[in-house]
Amino acid sequence: MSKFHALKISNVERETRDAIVVTFAVPSELKETFRYSQGQHLTLRTEIAGDDVRRSYSICSAVQDNVLRVAIKRAPGGAFSTWANDTLTPGATVDVMPPMGHFNTPLSPDHRKHYLAFAAGSGITPLLSIIKTTLMAEPHSRFTLFYGNRASSTIIFKNELSDLKDTYLDRFNLVYVMSREQQDIELFNGRITGEKCAAFFKQWIALDDIDTAFICGPEDMMHGVSAALQAHGMPKESIRIELFAASIPRHKHVAHARPAIGRQQCEVTLIMDGRHSSFIMEKDKESVLEAGLRQGFDMRYSCKGGVCSTCRCKVIDGKVDMDVNYALEDYEIARGFVLSCQSFPATDKVVLDFDQDT
Ligand SMILES: Cc1cc2nc3c(=O)[nH]c(=O)nc-3n(C[C@H](O)[C@H](O)[C@H](O)COP(=O)(O)OP(=O)(O)OC[C@H]3O[C@@H](n4cnc5c(N)ncnc54)[C@H](O)[C@@H]3O)c2cc1C
Numbered sequence: 001m002s003k004f005h006a007l008k009i010s011n012v013e014r015e016t017r018d019a020i021v022v023t024f025a026v027p028s029e030l031k032e033t034f035r036y037s038q039g040q041h042l043t044l045r046t047e048i049a050g051d052d053v054r055r056s057y058s059i060c061s062a063v064q065d066n067v068l069r070v071a072i073k074r075a076p077g078g079a080f081s082t083w084a085n086d087t088l089t090p091g092a093t094v095d096v097m098p099p100m101g102h103f104n105t106p107l108s109p110d111h112r113k114h115y116l117a118f119a120a121g122s123g124i125t126p127l128l129s130i131i132k133t134t135l136m137a138e139p140h141s142r143f144t145l146f147y148g149n150r151a152s153s154t155i156i157f158k159n160e161l162s163d164l165k166d167t168y169l170d171r172f173n174l175v176y177v178m179s180r181e182q183q184d185i186e187l188f189n190g191r192i193t194g195e196k197c198a199a200f201f202k203q204w205i206a207l208d209d210i211d212t213a214f215i216c217g218p219e220d221m222m223h224g225v226s227a228a229l230q231a232h233g234m235p236k237e238s239i240r241i242e243l244f245a246a247s248i249p250r251h252k253h254v255a256h257a258r259p260a261i262g263r264q265q266c267e268v269t270l271i272m273d274g275r276h277s278s279f280i281m282e283k284d285k286e287s288v289l290e291a292g293l294r295q296g297f298d299m300r301y302s303c304k305g306g307v308c309s310t311c312r313c314k315v316i317d318g319k320v321d322m323d324v325n326y327a328l329e330d331y332e333i334a335r336g337f338v339l340s341c342q343s344f345p346a347t348d349k350v351v352l353d354f355d356q357d358t
């Protein structure tokens with residue numbers, strides 16, 4: 001079910017002092033499996049000091065580029081990103097799960113849209129894919145990107161963005177916001193916050209001209225920008241968010257004060273690759289993912305923290321309660337999707353379908 005494939009690395013480029021760009025060689029028999037949409041991410045897996053370590057990395061290439069590429073920024077003290085930055089070389093092999101995620105909107109050559117994007121640090125990776133893909137696929141659409149960094153030396157994809165600006169002079173507007181390097185326009189100094197966005201919306205960008213806004217970066221930026229967009233009249237459904245959650249604290253499940261109604265045990269049925277398998281678990285002791293893994297099921301996951309959506313599935317029968325959710329949008333929850341790593345059964349029977357995507 002987790003379907004990792006050992007992919008050979010064809011190229012590793014040092015993009016900044018703290019970030020590498022890794023290109024995978026996808027053999028022809030896996031081309032279809034690794035076909036992706038702009039804004040999707042890969043789960044990479046390795047073993048570090050005997051531990052199975054999995055992390056999500058967004059694809060940074062455009063769909064039309066026909067290459068599979070991710071950028072990995074070193075998180076201070078971070079297990080996977082440090083390992084990747086220090087050891088990955090061309091010819092090495094990494095376990096990679098096929099592309100996942102829904103951080104995008106449908107494209108059409110007939111669209112005449114104006115998209116807005118906010119990125120901070122490595123949050124640029126899915127946005128580069130989205131911006132490049134969109135500008136190529138929609139010849140009448142425009143993109144404006146606000147990109148926050150400490151200084152010019154830390155900007156990931158500085159050259160590629162500059163090339164993009166040269167190619168799409170009239171359709172791509174790029175604004176750098178720097179927290180530790182003075183720029184001429186005072187508004188572009190500091191961090192991207194809700195207050196700064198309010199000033200952007202007054203002086204630089206008319207929100208009623210924007211169709212969709214994309215936000216990718218740390219949690220505080222994401223909330224600040226999203227709140228500012230909504231306060232200035234942008235509907236929540238027009239705001240797409242991807243959280244890069246290296247900083248999310250691990251949530252600890254708090255058992256219900258009263259036992260859940262019915263029996264204490266639940267019969268969980270998993271539908272994976274068309275097969276139905278069932279097991280019994282206690283309702284309030286561990287998540288469905290943990291219980292399934294303990295029972296030996298090959299369930300897909302990465303962060304186990306409600307962030308990456310790798311463990312996303314649809315509730316077909318019964319009900320689960322989710323502890324936290326940083327990954328699913330309101331429309332996905334309305335359609336019955338949940339994160340199995342955060343789900344605790346609330347009924348005596350639960351059926352979860354991992355094969356459904358929409
Ligand atoms: C959908 C998605 C897409 C992503 N795309 C990208 C991308 O394109 N590029 C990218 O670079 N990243 C991306 N990320 C983030 C990435 O998945 C990792 O979270 C990131 O690389 C850090 O992983 P790590 O193993 O290096 O750090 P971890 O070992 O997970 O540690 C993260 C941070 O927490 C600190 N920490 C660890 N343990 C403790 C502890 N016990 N107490 C206190 N602090 C601790 C570490 O020092 C570090 O700063 C994405 C995340 C998601 C969810």
Ligand code: FES
Nearest residue numbers: 302304307309341
């Ligand atoms: S494993 Fe990341 S959200 Fe569940």
